[in-house]
Every structure is written in structure tokens, then in C-alpha cells.
Amino acid sequence: xxxxxxxxxxxxxxxxxxxxxSCTYDTSESDYYLFWYKQPPSRQMILVIxxxxxKQQNATENRFSVNFQKAAKSFSLKISDSQxxxxxxxxxxxxxxxxxSYGKLTFGQGTILTVHP
Amino acid sequence: DxxxxxxxxxxxxxxxxxxxLRCHQTENHxxxxxxxxDPGHGLRLIHYSYGxxxxxxxxxxxGYSVSRSKTEDFLLTLESATxxxxxxxxxxxxxxxxxxxxxxxxxxxxx
Numbered sequence: 001x002x003x004x005x006x007x008x009x010x011x012x013x014x015x016x017x018x019x020x021x022s023c024t025y026d027t028s029e030s031d032y033y034l035f036w037y038k039q040p041p042s043r044q045m046i047l048v049i050x051x052x053x054x055k056q057q058n059a060t061e062n063r064f065s066v067n068f069q070k071a072a073k074s075f076s077l078k079i080s081d082s083q084x085x086x087x088x089x090x091x092x093x094x095x096x097x098x099x100x101s102y103g104k105l106t107f108g109q110g111t112i113l114t115v116h117p
Numbered sequence: 118d119x120x121x122x123x124x125x126x127x128x129x130x131x132x133x134x135x136x137x138l139r140c141h142q143t144e145n146h147x148x149x150x151x152x153x154x155d156p157g158h159g160l161r162l163i164h165y166s167y168g169x170x171x172x173x174x175x176x177x178x179x180g181y182s183v184s185r186s187k188t189e190d191f192l193l194t195l196e197s198a199t200x201x202x203x204x205x206x207x208x209x210x211x212x213x214x215x216x217x218x219x220x221x222x223x224x225x226x227x228x
Contacts, residue, residue, distance in 0.1 A: 004159075104175065
């Protein structure tokens with residue numbers, strides 16, 4: 001099975017500080033997409049950031065950035081200047097591209113992020 | 118936000134009864150998905166659709182069936198609900214961008 005692993009069940013950070021959430025994945029494909037989703041207590045799944053495997057440049061969205069290491073199959077999320085509203089469960093996910101995969105997502109187990117004022 | 122709704126939002130049912138969850142989209146996206154979310158497992162794919170009347174199984178499809186008779190609706194049916202199907206169910210949609218947009222979820226409790 002092609003898995004996604006988040007080894008940190010829980011993380012905490014002080015407001016305004018930086019935190020990094022880890023994710024590793026397993027795939028035999030060369031072309032795929034990686035995502036980080038945020039799930040606040042409202043339960044809504046919100047896309048935070050996405051990375052195409054063929055792009056070497058790390059994706060960035062405002063305070064959120066990734067460190068994509070393709071050879072190591074690692075995809076970590078860095079949150080800078082953490083805010084109270086960043087508190088949520090964060091999921092890493094992978095989708096194969098092309099063929100009959102139809103973009104099916106495989107999710108990690110999630111990391112609960114707590115932000116302390 | 119993507120126009121995607123799920124109904125019902127909450128449901129309590131008894132073991133052995135049939136249950137149908139509905140996902141409705143207004144985005145005209147081709148692909149639709151059903152996931153379940155359980156503690157310690159993240160979200161797992163149940164079934165997906167790549168077009169009207171075109172569906173296939175995901176990794177946890179046992180005990181579930183789906184139908185898609187028109188682009189905007191994707192139905193998930195539990196033919197005979199069991200306690201192991203107590204979960205939160207999410208529908209998602211996507212176009213060719215591979216970004217999936219999720220509905221608000223349905224909390225199902227099977228007693």
C-alpha cells in the first residue's frame with residue numbers, strides 16, 4: 001500500500017513562533033501531488049497548500065511553506081508567525097497524477113496543532 | 118468556497134437499517150469522492166466517481182455502494198448499517214487540477 005505517515009500526533013507552538021509539521025510518504029509513481037489540509041473544530045477540510053512533484057521549487061502560501069524533499073519522500077509544512085486561528089488538525093495527503101488514479105487522495109493520520117497565547 | 122453540500126448533516130440509525138447520504142455540487146466538477154474519517158486513520162476513500170454512472174471502489178468499500186445518475190449528485194448507501202460504520206463522512210469534488218474541495222461532513226451514528 002502506498003502510505004502517508006505523519007509521525008507527530010500532537011504539536012504545540014507559542015503564538016508568533018514557527019512550527020514545522022512532518023510528513024513522509026511512499027509511492028512508486030514519478031508524477032504526483034502533495035497537499036496539506038487544515039481541519040479546525042468546525043470539521044471543515046480546508047486546503048492549505050499544494051506541491052507538484054515535478055516542481056523542485058517549494059510551494060509557499062503567505063505564512064505557510066513546505067520543504068519538499070523528493071528523494072527522501074518527505075513533505076513538511078512550516079507555519080511562520082503562528083496565530084491562534086492556526087490551531088487545528090493538519091493532514092498531509094498525496095494524489096497520483098494521470099492514468100486512472102483520478103486524483104484519489106491518500107491521507108496521513110493527522111497532527112493536532114495547539115497554539116498557545 | 119466550492120458549492121458542495123451534504124445531507125443529512127447528522128444521523129442516528131439502528132444496526133441493520135439502510136442509510137443513504139447525499140452529496141450535491143453546483144460546480145459541475147467531473148470527479149466526486151466519498152471518504153470516512155475515524156480517529157487514528159485520517160480520511161480513507163470509500164468510493165469515487167469519474168463521471169455520470171462511472172464509479173469505482175476505494176480502499177474501504179466493503180458494506181457501501183454508490184450511485185451517480187447526474188453530474189451534481191453522488192449518493193452513498195449503507196445497505197445494512199453496522200456499528201463499525203459509525204463515522205464522519207465527507208464528500209469531495211475536483212476537476213483536473215487535483216485539488217479536492219470538501220463538503221461539511223455528515224456525522225453518522227449506528228446504534
